[in-house]
Amino acid sequence: MNDPILRLEGVSKTFGGLNALTDVSFSLNEGEVVGLIGPNGAGKTTLVNVVTGNLRRSSGRIMFEGEDVGTQKPYQAARCGLARTFQIVQPFPQMTVLENVTAGSLFGGGAGSLGDARDKARESLEFVGLAPLADRPAANLALAARKRLELAKSLAMNPKVLMLDEVNAGLNSSEIDGALDLIRKIADRGVTVLIIEHLMKVVLSLSKRLLVLHHGQLIADGPSAEIVADERVIEAYLGQKFAARLKEMHHG
Amino acid sequence: QDAETIKIGAPLALTGGLADEGKKQDIVWKMWVEKVNDAGGLQVGDKKMKVELIEYDYQSEGQRAGQLAEKLINDDKVQFLFAPFGSGHTKIVAGVGERYQIPTIACVASSESVFDQSFKHLFGTLSPNGGMTTAMVKFFKEKFPETKTMAVLGRDDVFPKSMAEGIAKAAEAEGLTVAYKELYPVGTMDHAAALSSIKATNPDWIYVTGYTQDLILARKQMQDLGVTAPIVTMVTGPSYKEFTEGLGKLADGVTSSSWWHHATSYEGQGVWPTTAAFYEAFKAKTGGDPDYVHGSCAAAGEVIADAVKRTGSLDKAKVRDAIAATDIQTFYGPIKFGPNGMNLVRELPIIQVQDEDIKVLAPANIKNADMIAMPK
Amino acid sequence: MKPLTLYGSILVGLAVLATTPLYADNYVLRTAAMVAMYGALATSWNFIGGFTGYPSFSTAAFFGLGAYVGALCQRHGIPMVVSWGIATVAVAVFAALLGGIILRLRGHYFAIGSIAVVELCRLIVSSWSSLTGGGDGLNVPLIHASPEELMRFFLYVMLGILAASLVVTIIVDRSRLGFGLRCIHQNEDAAAMVGINTTAYKIAAYTLSAVFCATAGAAYASWTGYIDPTDSFQIVMTVKVTVMAILGGAGTIAGPALGAAAFVLLEEVFWANFIDWNRAILGVVIVLLIFFLPGGLLSLRTRLRRATGGAA
Amino acid sequence: MAIYFQTIANGLMLGALYACLAVGFSLVWGVLNVINMLHGSFIILGGYITYFAWHFYGIHPVAMLPVVAVLMFTLGFVLQRVAINRVVSAPVLTTLTLTFGLDMILYNVMTYWFTATPRRITLDLGAVNLGSVVLPVDRLLGTALALLLTFLLYAVMRGSNIGRAIVAVRMDRTAAELMGIRTDRIYAITFGIGALMAGVAGVVFAMVFPITTNVTGTWLGKAFVVCVVGGLGSVPGALVGGLVLGLVESFAGFWFGPQQAMTAGFVLMLILLLTRPTGLVGVKGYE
């Protein structure tokens, strides 16, 4: 296999006295879809923030395409192909959906002119199925549409690695199916995807490999089926009842 | 040109920081205009012309003062300008007057820097500040020969600053030691730090300059912090009744210079032939005592009256030359402009608050009290 | 507004100001020049305050510094127009450096930081007497020309600055920069996430908000012939310019200049007619405008259109 | 040595007055997100009421405290209800413009009625000596009152239901409504408290400073600086900010001369803004 596209080596992050991330190491291979799970407050969002430069890591190295990007600013991360969505969606509220995505293709996607950027934005709106809402102000969208807008925006930036922070939270089962298809299509384009999600259905159906964070430490990294059977993961995250349900589903 | 009236324009600070001073100018000019018009107007050649005074509030904002001067000249077609209070704003208005060749009479600007721009249409009724410093040092040294050291605290603004610097220079020239000399910026709310430092130098003479509200605060804080000296001068505090009213007993003993005092007894031409006549008229109108601002502003009117009378017409250039040649006696004292347009140096009164009343200590011909040491 | 209507209105507005010498006296010219000057200041402010949404109160600092740099250059014998250029460049550099520091602040804290800059400039200029004359102020060599010529000259100078600021506004509005600034206005974190170098963009906006103020300040100093710290660095001016831009419509292209015109003219009317109460009356007008036209004067158009049923 | 103690004393007494001046401003800004340009005029109005009560009726300023408190609270409450509430959720620049307009009105009314003449209450209570350090009695009294009022406000904000409600409204208006809190009323109460604190600061100031409309801008400026130094929206922040600013100005005045005293205050503020934007004690939410 090739070199990993993204590799974390002993990354830590502290907030005052709190260790949000402790010595986290793992790597993502190009084209992989990996799930990141862990209890609330385990440090998942923090991890994304550190990778994209929204937060500065306290120690460790973050290697992207063979270069240490640990001191990058968010805009530099975006331009070099590290895209992310926000757990709490962050649109430009007064702008239209199209303008929102245009911002992505213009600044992050390296479009040469406003016109090019707009064309590219239309494309990615088409791709996520938001084209009919292109002229609506982003503030008026319902939650599901906003999450899709986030997706369209990050797609317009030509990402190499896409980190999705709970893009499916708050969607119901059938909407989730739509979202799953979309994420698969993105992965099929060769984009490396890191999914953070509490909905095990989503995580399990998309990723063959799982990472588990607990109290800021990476406690497991491996094939999905093994991870969900891991006692530590059940104890810390899944809970006995849910684990039982999962097992049942596998057998049934 | 409207041949019926003589129009005088005045941009005034009727609101904002200088409102009080502006109002003083306003009241005196109105008194003067009323008096002139009651007598039928000013003599111009063989006819009498009424005077019209046009005032605008420039809100103590320099920019606007210049703008309103321009409005007065263009829209209202005034033939003369009265400059507003203070050296800075006078400069701005005078600049406009100069450009339009409209004679501008400054009655409350005493810094030479205002008059050193070779403006040909600016004339000031106050005498140069210089006359206030050396004479004062000499006078105090004579009255209190043991005076050796002094402390100076001045407001960083045109007039107060030049007085602070002037007095320090004069004092050193006369052999005094200036143990403390600092300026405080406009907007200072507290003088404790400066006063504590002054206290540590234990001077024989404390000299503070500033506007009334600064001086009231400084005097009060001196009292609070136990800072005192045999001589305490606050320029131009006691010239204003607001100062004595605001301080009450605390004002006692404070000395100052002034350009004019109503205890003087000048006489001459104009609507008020003597100082006493002006004093009475003012008292009748307002119930209070006039200060130098009132006196100087009223005298500015007399300058115009005299010039148009001598010219016999309203011809711009002639009137300007006539003003430049002014040499008159008035209730305010003699007025005769030097080459830079300022009233000539004369002996200026040194005043002191005694029993909450203003007394004149010098010059000898008008003095009505002896200098006392600052009460402890 | 459609671009053509917009450009048309701007040209008409400028033409109205530019033709005043044909029929009006110097005082009207002066008022027109004031409209142009404040229009330029408000249009400048719009880059940082309107487009970027950073509540900047630095206007008076840039204006005052421009005035001082210009005046000092002229006193050292540098020709007037060159002095204005030097003042503009110097203040732009100053703003860029300063921006690098204080633009790290957001929201309220930025507002305070930027207002402190005005006070600090005033205090420094005022205490650096050896260079600036301190509280005495500075005289600028008077221009020898008839009042009419002079007035016309400065009217066109101020109009030129206004026009330049409007042209730059239009260019910025249609460019990457403008788009990025609007993104920052809406959501700065998200803006960084789509790849906008927010720091550089904000500094650019802050610098743009300074250049025209500096030119205007320098020209103003030459015009009045005398400047001092209190009048050059006025908090009131800073707040006024902001208020003008908001009254006209912050973030729009022509709004700030329109607001400035409305404000200056209203002030004029009230000052001339209500000596004792002009300030209060202007206050009432501002309050009413905020109540009934919170989006600024330009929003009146949209409202009228809605009221008349969509016909534009 | 003595001069150092004197400088410290001067700084602390001045600082307490600064704290008193800023606390209401800070509260209104922190809670309502309104930069209240009226604050300086409110202080002066409180001062004028006190002055005239003393001048015409001989009422001691301290006795005026409750009266001014009630009057100013009412004024603030009503003003918020009828005017500011209409735009209270608008961006900060809009509310600033509104209070700027209101201030023009109030300022004009005050200068018209009271003129710009500086007025002073000539109680002149003298001074007490503590060793070589001189402590003016009226400043001591002002300091005591300032501290007392600040602590009172702190106690109210910390311990009472209203205090909790004020913080809650500040943090999340909708959620506060869900607690049964009537947010418009809390806004009005907060603005009322802000005006009240300004008013009582005016009472204290009337004993110490000459009262004139000329200084409204200066005092407003001080309130800004104190807020930043201490931390926006916080009562203890205003206290710490005031004291620190008082000390800094006092020492800068002593060491570098009065011309640098104010500059030092602003420099301190800028440094803090850049290094600790939440102020010296404004770490968490606003108490």
Next chain:
Amino acid sequence: MAEPLLSLEGVTAGYGQIQVLWGMDLVVYPGEVVALVGSNGAGKSTLLRTISGLLRPNSGSIRFDGANIGGERPDIALKAGIAHVPEGRRLFRGLTVRDNLMLGAYLRADKSEIARDLEWVFELFPILRERQRQDATTLSGGEQQMCAVGRGIMSRPRLLMIDELSLGLSPRMVEHLGEALIALNKAGQTILLVEQDVMTAFDLSHRAYIIENGRVARGGISAELAKDPTVSEAYLSI
């Protein structure tokens, strides 16, 4: 059955020009747990906002315990006995866990009873007792949700409405909260619940309503709905 505690008839509501609810009818009886499920943007949160008075209904009636509360301010609804735990928890930053809980009892004056209820919340969620001095927004997501529910309980409501119980919570945390809700209901608390995870919703509730496009599409006993093939096709597609 007994008199309904809450009943809505033909309620319409929206935001400005946008109408969201198009004639809602539903009832909640005392002692029940009722779940609202439905796709995104269907109007579930809007419905809760309308009931708790954050939003004015345009038409229709909202009766609570016989009295009409439609269009009243939130404090009136709360006084009547309706507590609303909003989407996204919305705890007050800068206030401790305890202060947050106390704000739930803002309208109450009965001090000793408040203390008793606080004790009861701590029993229900022991972790909150441990963390009572901590700034509420530094809690983990699940703890925050407990605090928000506890804050709702503190008003001693007769109807507790919870929006998006499980949003963003780990499976284990959902399980834990579910247990707590059942305990609460056993103690007599009536609950109206909005939940995206239909399986969890049906598990926890007695009855459920399916909301689509601002209208009630179906309603019924949860256990029966769970078995209904059309429902599982639309909402439980595993």
